[in-house]
Amino acid sequence: MDVAIAALALILLMIAAYRGLSVIIMAPLLAMLAVFLTDPAAVPAAFSGLFMDKVGSFLRLYFPVFLLGAVFGKMVEISGFSRAIVAAVIGFVGSKRAIPSIMAVTALLTYGGVSVFVAVFAVYPFAAEMFRRADIPKRLVPATIGLGALTFTMDALPGTPQIQNIIPASFFGTTTWAAPVLGLIGSLFIVAMGLLYLDWRRRSLAAAGEGYGTNLLNEPDTHGETPAVHPLVALLPLLVVGIANLVLTIAIPRLAGDSVTLSLVGLKAPVVVDVKQVSALWAVEGALLLGILTIVATAFRTVTARFTEGSKAAVGGALLAGMNTAVEYGFGGVISALPGFLVVKEGLRAIPNPLVNEAITVTTLSGITGSASGGLSIALAAMADQFAAAGDAAGVPREVLHRVAAMASGGMDTLPHNGAVITLLAVTGLTHRQAYKDILALTGIKTATVFLVIAVYYLTGLV
Known part of the structure; x- marks a missing residue:
């Protein structure tokens, strides 16, 4: 019965997300339902002392990353930098290589710190135009964008500033550059197998006589949208974020030591911060700040003209994304305390x-x-100590635990109720029936890659 209660809460949350209901509303309700079915008298204390405590602790650590990432992504968008990068890659590679071109430019944006959601909106108009010119079925567009945004750049490539690569650092005391060799091996495998699959699908559909398609929804109008920004200038903020993240990851522990003590007159007692637990967060936050300042310095007039509205949208997006993940973290904290779990x-x-x-x-x-971030948070909040202890006993470095956890979060997360999948299909004007099959195939490749990376580690000892 105890297991059934925990399973019921998880299944209902999945159904709620699939139906499009707000996770911010449903997660606390379903968590309290599970507590009520276990011990009705414990509901008030579980809500205030457990659920909300977990939500607050998550936001305290990670909301600055959500906020800075959203602001950086929005500034890349309103400055015209994202369009300039997309146009340059398309011009360099050519329209005949539409699939690898769109995959590459999406990967470049997301690895450079642009959120997955911003990258989808930025890339889609150009993806649609390239696929139309090459007469490639439009229903392959979501999977192509997904290969660049939802797989290797999200959690496999070392140093990626996406939240899925940051969360494990707080639990294992690692950095975003953990297990770089394994991350690169996994990334190359995902790219190779993903491109092979999409090219096979393109050829199969072409042989069946299917082209781009007609009577499609949300078709973009890209006429007259030639970017005025030089692509090298547009790339500069992304390079700044990547390089600064690496430099700060190395420099912060050396300069700050093991801990930092804050002593101010108004404090009752000094505040001691464990640098090992937050150095990865500080590095990413500092890198994103430098990226934002770079955009301001190189596109001051363009950015300031639209900053007010753009910043409002960025803050709204950060609040929504942060709260969605935080309540899932709180939900996981409650479920992990139940007898069934x-x-x-x-x-x-x-x-x-x-x-x-x-x-x-x-x-x-x-x-x-x-x-991915929600499931990763739930798993590590409940079992990180167990994973670490078992890994230490087996001689597995914490860096490998970090990379495996991050990559596993981006495996089966892209089931039909995934928010990014729903957004991707909505933006492209396609349905699950039309386009989800190919996203699911990439999900299978990504999940299998995690176990490939584990095998490589045990066979070679590479980290």
């Missing part, structure tokens, strides 16, 4: 290999919640 936890503990255990747990919860 403890039974599941003990069952997962029976998997002897710590990396396989971690990968299965993270990708399963990410699939159930339809959120």
Whole structure:
């Protein structure tokens, strides 16, 4: 019965997300439903002392990253830099290589710090135009954008500033550059297999006589939208974010030491900050700030003319994304405290290999919640200590635990109720029936890659 209660809450949350209901509303309701079915008297205390405490702790750590990432992405958009980068890549590669071109430019934007949602809006008009010129079925556009935004640049490439690569650092005391060799190997495999699959699909559909399509929705009008920004200037903020992230990741622990003590007159007691737990966050936040300042310096007039409205949109997006993930974190904190989850936890503990255990747990919860960051947060909040202890006992470096957890979160998360998938299909004017099959194929490739990376580690010892 205890397991059924925990499973019921998770399934209802998945159904709610699939139906388009707000997770911010449904997560606390369903978490409290699970507590009520277990112990009705515990509901008030569970809400205030557990759920809201988890929500607050998540926002305290990660909201600055959401906010700075949203502002940076919006400034890349309103400055015209994203359009300039897209146009330059298309011009360099050519319209006949539409699939690798769109994949590459989406990857460049997301690895440079632009959020997945901003990248979708920025790339789609050019993707549609390239696919139309090459007469490639439009229903391959979502999977192509997804390959660039939702797979290797989200959590596999070392140093990526996306939240899925930042969350494990707080639990394992690592950095966003954890296990760089394994991350690169996994990224190359995903890119190669993803492009091979999409090219096979293109050729198969062409042989069946299917072209771009007619009577399609949300077709963009890109006439007269030639960017006025030089592509090298447009690339500069992305390079600044990447380089600054690396430099600050190395410099902060050396300069700050193991801890920083804040002593101010108004404080009752000094505040001690564990640098190891926050250095990855500080590095990404500092890098994004420098990226924002670079955009201001290189496109001052363009940005300031639209900054007021753009910043409002960025703050709204950051609040929504941050709260969505925070309430899922709170939901996970409640579910992980229930007797039913403890039974599941003990069952997962029976998997002897710590990396396989971690990968299965993270990708399963990410699939159930339809959120990579949400599932990752739930899994690590409940079981990070167990993963770390098992890894230490087996001699597995924390960096490998970080990379496997991050990559596993981006495996089965892209089930039909995933927010990014729903947004991607809505922007492109396509339905799940038309385009989800190919997204699911990439999901399978991504999930399999996690276990490939685990195998490579055990066979070679590479980190």
